Amino acid sequence: MKIRKMIGLYLAMVLFFVAGMPEKSFADIRPTTQTEAASRMPTDGETPGIEGNPSVIRGNGAMAGEGISQEPVIDPANASKPDVSEPIYDPTSYTKDDFFAQKTLKGIYSSTELYFYVPNYWDVKYVYAQVQYDVSQLVEGKSSSVTFSINNVPIQSYKLEYKNGSPQIVYVKIPMSEVRMGFNSVSISAYARLFDEEGCVDDDSDANWLRIDGTSHIRSGYEAKDPEHTISYFPYPFMSTYNPTGEGLSIAVSDQAANGEVGAAMNLMADLSSETKQENNIQVCLLSDLANKNPTRTILVSIYDNLPQEYKDLVLKAPDTTENATVTFTNDLKGNPLLIITSMSEDSLMEAAYMLMDENRVKQESGNIASVEKGSAQLAVNAGKQSDMMAGNYTLGDIMGRGLTYVGPFHQENYIYLPVSQDFVLSDGGKLALKFRYSENLDFTRSLMTVYWGDVPVASRRLSKENASGDEFNFEIPGDMVGTAANSIKISFDLEITDLICTPRQGDMPWAYVSKESTIFLPPSSDTSLFFDLIGSPFRNQGKFNNVMMVVSDQPSGDELNLFGQVVAMYGNGIKPYGSFLVRKASEFKKDDGDYNLITAGTFGGNALLPQINDKLSFKYSPDGAGFESNEQLILSKEYAGQIGVLQLLKSPFSLNRGMLAVTGSSAQTLLHIQEFLRHSKQRNELTKDCVIVAPDFHTTAFQFLQGTAVKAEPAPLEKLVQNKRSVIFTIIATSAMSMMLIGVIIILIRIRMYRKRNE
Incomplete structure (x- = not known):
């Protein structure tokens, strides 16, 4: 009996211990360094990690000494009138303008940032910002200001004031001593109070706004250095x-x-x-x-x-x-x-x-x-x-170099620009583990945190006074977001205050801070999708060429290479080195070499691979190769069929789970039309579905011939462990329980047998 009791007690302890264990955050298995995310130059839509000189907010004592990045709220009484005269500098050979995205800042305190890049071959002579803006007619100039900072260093503050509904322009000279090689951030921080005949109306949070026009920009004047070979x-x-x-x-x-x-x-x-x-x-x-x-x-x-x-x-x-x-x-x-x-x-x-x-x-x-x-x-x-x-594991510090700071009542939001490649598509198991804290002077019945995937809300959490000094929010990105792409995550706070007075002291303003230790896990999808809408798939994966084989004619001409160059450029924007990319002549290509994502181009008579796959094409060549045949979706006239070029995505005839792009034309002239069409990024980005006809006037017609072209690739063992962590834990628990029960039964049977022998 003692043995059975001990076994039962041990089994109960095992189950209690395993079931009661907190799940390890995926942050615990991430690599210790993320140098690539911090060092690589971001492509369009990405934002680099910037390490600034954070100041310290001291409100309610909770954040002092933390080193939290925060733009100062300048006393409007100390702000100067806006500088409306464009700076005059000695002319330079070159200038470059980086434009702000049009944005409206709302609430008592809000800010936005723009990043501009200084290459190593620039000899920069001057930098200044030209900002066109409108403000609410309720904004009171005596109690509102806007502050400009470069790399988290404040450089100028101006009064904000309504001017008869007319757009206003302010010029900000940026000190060259604060401009550095590489990425620089310019931030605009607005402190806007409301005023009417009755006094302050700050509780109407949508009424105190500052709208920055999309014509606002940062202008850099520079000379180009001699590279000296x-x-x-x-x-x-x-x-x-x-x-x-x-x-x-x-x-x-x-x-x-x-x-x-x-x-x-x-x-x-x-x-x-x-x-x-x-x-x-x-x-x-x-x-x-x-x-x-x-x-x-x-x-x-x-x-x-x-x-x-x-x-x-x-x-x-x-x-x-x-x-x-x-x-x-x-x-x-x-x-x-x-x-x-x-x-x-x-x-x-x-x-x-x-x-x-x-x-x-x-x-x-x-x-x-x-x-x-x-x-x-x-x-x-x-x-x-x-x-x-462990691709896709980041901390907020890896991406931004700091945490996220929110100051002021009402709705506040910040963006996390993700260091993902342009071919990134979200897979199952995307997770966030956010660590944050906030002030205790909130109305906790109305204060909320919300997280967005791009601009789609995916999770929210009500704030509570008992967790104000250290809160956590762990959640998985909903399944309906799987297969979608986004280059940013937005985190917003609604910081509501009871009995908001007219002119609160800065120390009493509500605040929230998301720690740089917060973790983001974004597993990239390994599906093969044959759509031009997903421009990277299947030829790119995680920013690198993905087992690509380019099949060229036996004696490629310069025009043919130029066409291939534009096709590769379409899939190579933001490409990283060390991918898998091979070239074969058509006569060298063997079916045994087919376990690649194939790219080929040419005419029926010029590229020997095209006749081999003609029966697989959506628009097949005519027997003489002088044009294309009609199909169930489009009847082609003979003349038109000889003038068009066709971009055709299809499942590879040579390997499962691989794709193929055939750039087909009936003549060198039709291929030249495709080449010139692909030179323009706007036209490339408008490609859709899996088959596109390109006419001589660049008019396109898209068709969908393939159905169910997303092919699930088998995830790596480590990906399975991360994505199915709960299933693994459950399996371990169940297996342990069954093993212990089996041991218990065996011991009981042995004791029964021994008992019978003693009685005999």
């Missing part, structure tokens, strides 16, 4: 802020167009295309095409033996082994910048391309010659595998 400046001068389309840049390969040459050139095309915005005028061509293109800047990728002698003479240090690649920054015979990437082995050309794409590596090359060892890319891949296993 220093590789560390790359991609400057081949790409620059004063030439945002890449006009005049040619990326050339030898006339033999070896697979390794084309692969390295396409990766560089994808990388440099990230620098272009509305239009991409970078050219990809054969070396013999350069005479006709007359480039002002050239990047040449070639096996050393394929280089003409005149270019070999320009290589400052010939490759001395069959393993390494060399990068030479020099001038061509016309005196224009020339970058030569060469090696005895074509496999090493991609190594050099990856080095140039990796900002942390290229900035180490302080000379005009760089030697790239074969295998260096694999070292970088191996180093990134651990962080890739």
Whole structure:
């Protein structure tokens, strides 16, 4: 009996201990460092982590000494009148304007930020902000002000006052001593009080507003530094802020167009295309095409033996082994910048391309010659595998460099701009673990925290006085958000106060603070989706090329390479190095090589792969290849069928769970129309469904032929553990209980047997 009691007690203790254990936050299994999130240059829609000089708010004593980033509330009595005269500076060769998004600031205290970037090749002469704004007619100038700060350092405060409903403009000179290389933040903090004949009406929180117009901007005047053939400046001068389309840049390969040459050139095309915005005028061509293109800047990728002698003479240090690649920054015979990437082995050309794409590596090359060892890319891949296993795990400190601060009554909100790649789509199991605190002078019956995925509310939590000094909010992002993309999370607080007086002291103003230790887990989706709407899938994953094989014709022309370059640029915006990208000639392509996401382009007679897959195309070629045949969704006239080009996404005929893009045309002219169409980002972004006809006038018609094209990829074991943590815990509990029960039964049976033997 004692043994049975002990077993039962032990089993109960095990179950109680396991069931009562708090679930470990996913923050506990995240990597200790997130250097990539902090160091990489963000693409469009992303915001970098900025570490400022936080000041300390002292309200109710709860936040003192915390080092919380907070813009000061300037006493309006000490603010000056707005400077309405545009600053006058000596003219510079170049200027760049960074525009604020149109936004309305509401409440007694609210703020917004704009980030601008200073490249290392800028010699900045001046920076100033021009802000056009409107204010509520109830805002009282004697008790309202706006403060401008650069990198969390206040620089100027102005009075806010209503002016007959007319838009107002204020100019703010930004001290050059506070402007730094890389990202800079300019914040606008408004302290706006309300006034009418009866006195203050601050309890009407929507009435005290400051609207910033979208024409507001930060203007930087600069001169361009001489790169002096220093590789560390790359991609400057081949790409620059004063030439945002890449006009005049040619990326050339030898006339033999070896697979390794084309692969390295396409990766560089994808990388440099990230620098272009509305239009991409970078050219990809054969070396013999350069005479006709007359480039002002050239990047040449070639096996050393394929280089003409005149270019070999320009290589400052010939490759001395069959393993390494060399990068030479020099001038061509016309005196224009020339970058030569060469090696005895074509496999090493991609190594050099990856080095140039990796900002942390290229900035180490302080000379005009760089030697790239074969295998260096694999070292970088191996180093990134651990962080890739836990991709999507961030703390607020990783992303922002600080926590989030909210000051003032009523509705306050802050955005967290996520360091995710442009191909990011949310998978199952997205979670947030927020740690925060707030002042105790709130009306807790009406005060609330709300979290948004993009602009869609996903969770909310009422605030309570007993948790004011340390609250937590852990939740999973709802399932209806799975498969959606967002580049920001918004966290808002409604800080309501009972008996709000007319002019509260700053120390009595309500506040909230979200700790930088708060954790965000955003697992990326590994589904394969064949829609142009999801521009990255299936050719990108987590910002890198995802097992891509590009199949070109046996003797690609310069026009064909240019077309492939624009296709790669479409999928390569914001691409990171060290992905998987191969090139094959059509005659070399074997079905056994088909376990890739394929990209191919050409005409029926020019690319030998297209006849092989013709029966799989949504718009099939006619038997003579002079046009396309009608199908169940569109009847084509014979003339129109010979004038159009077609972008067609389809399931790969050669492998399960892989996709394929076929850029098809009946002639070189129709393919040229597609090439020019893809140069414009607005037109690329309007591509939709899985098949698009491009007419000679760039008019497009989209069709949906594929159904159920999202293919679930099997998650990695660690992803399964993170995403199914509760199931794993339950399984452990159940297995432990069953094991203990089995042991108990065995012991009981043994004791019964022993008892019977004694009686016998």
